[in-house]
Amino acid sequence: MNREFYIGEDGLNYCATCKEPVEVLLPQKIQTYLNMKTHPRQCACIRERNAREEQERKEREHKQTVESNTSVCFEERYMREWNFEKDNGKNPDMKFAKYYVEHWKELKRLGHGLILWGGVGSGKSYMAACIANALLEQEERVLMTNFATIINGMFSATDKIDYVNAICSFDLLIIDDLGVESHSEYRMEGLFNVIDRRVRSGKPMIITTNLTMKEMDETQDLNEARIYDRIRAVCQPVQVKGESQRRASRSQMMEKFRGFFNVERKEGSLDDRD
Ligand SMILES: [Zn+2]
Structure with missing residues (x-):
């Protein structure tokens, strides 16, 4: 910074720019x-x-x-772009995600999470990633992962307890797409350990799943039942009915093509697949 000075009436040096004594x-x-x-x-x-x-x-x-x-x-780079600012506003259930972020400090203290449940492509993962990105912006440590990654990580870890502790150290744990595929008892035991430890740590988690709450509550599989029990105890279920992002853009594309090829719309056409 190049400054010029002058001597003031009091004999002190003054800055010529701001006229304050130096x-x-x-x-x-x-x-x-x-x-x-x-x-x-x-x-x-x-x-x-x-x-x-x-x-x-x-x-x-x-x-x-x-x-x-x-x-x-995030394991998937594109999820970094899933945030509230870029949301197209078409999914009214997004308000639950915003509510969660707005009340984060309190929900974090209570260890309270969410179960975002709904059909394939309803936007559950998108919602969860929006929450993750908003909290990351607040310098919170978030891990968005899935069943397969947790299990693979656990099996390849030299110290399984360290691995579970590392997962539980995050301020928010998001397990994306907790599915119904049948897993070996060993793998289910691994998942139970993570979830049980997480719940006992008192820190919140968010689960996204295609399962309905009825399916969760009425499962006959004992391994699943004890996992879902733990989750249900600390996570508020929120049904996500939003229109699929993928579907919306595809039907927009189809609309464009229809116009172009002058194709007539038929019931049960491509749009209804997912
Ligand atoms: Zn100055």
Whole structure:
């Protein structure tokens, strides 16, 4: 910073830009003791520059923290783009996701999570990823993963307890697409350990699933039942009925093609598949 100075009426040096003194006169006693008359002071220009640099440093650090937490959070890179700002507003159930983020501090303290349930392509994963991205922005540590990744990670980990602890260390754990596929007892035991440990840690989790709550509650499989029991105890079920993002864009495409080829619409056409 190139500054110019002038001597003021009081004999002190002043900054020509902000017209503030850049030194203060010391009391007589201290002058004698230190053998100096004045002491430097920061003028407004310097204070503003320092504040700006401090702000920039904080922003840089925030960005780095968010970026590093985000790269840990998602296995799929495209999920980083799933956020409230980019949402097309077509899914009214998105309000539940926003509510969760708005009340995060309290829900976190209570260890309260969500079960986002609904059909394939209803936008459950999208909602969960929006929550994840919003909380990542608040510098929370979030992990969005799925059953297969948890189990594979656990089997390849040298210390399984460490692995479970690592998963439980995140502020929010999202298990995407908890399915019905039948798994070996060993794998179900692994999943139970993670979920049970997570619940006991008092930290929240969000589950997305194609299962209905009835299917969860009435499963005859004992391994599944104890997993779902744990989840149900700490997660609020929210039915997601939103129109599939994929489906919406496909039907828009079909509409365009219909116009182009002048194809007539038939009931039960391609749009109804998923
Ligand atoms: Zn100045």
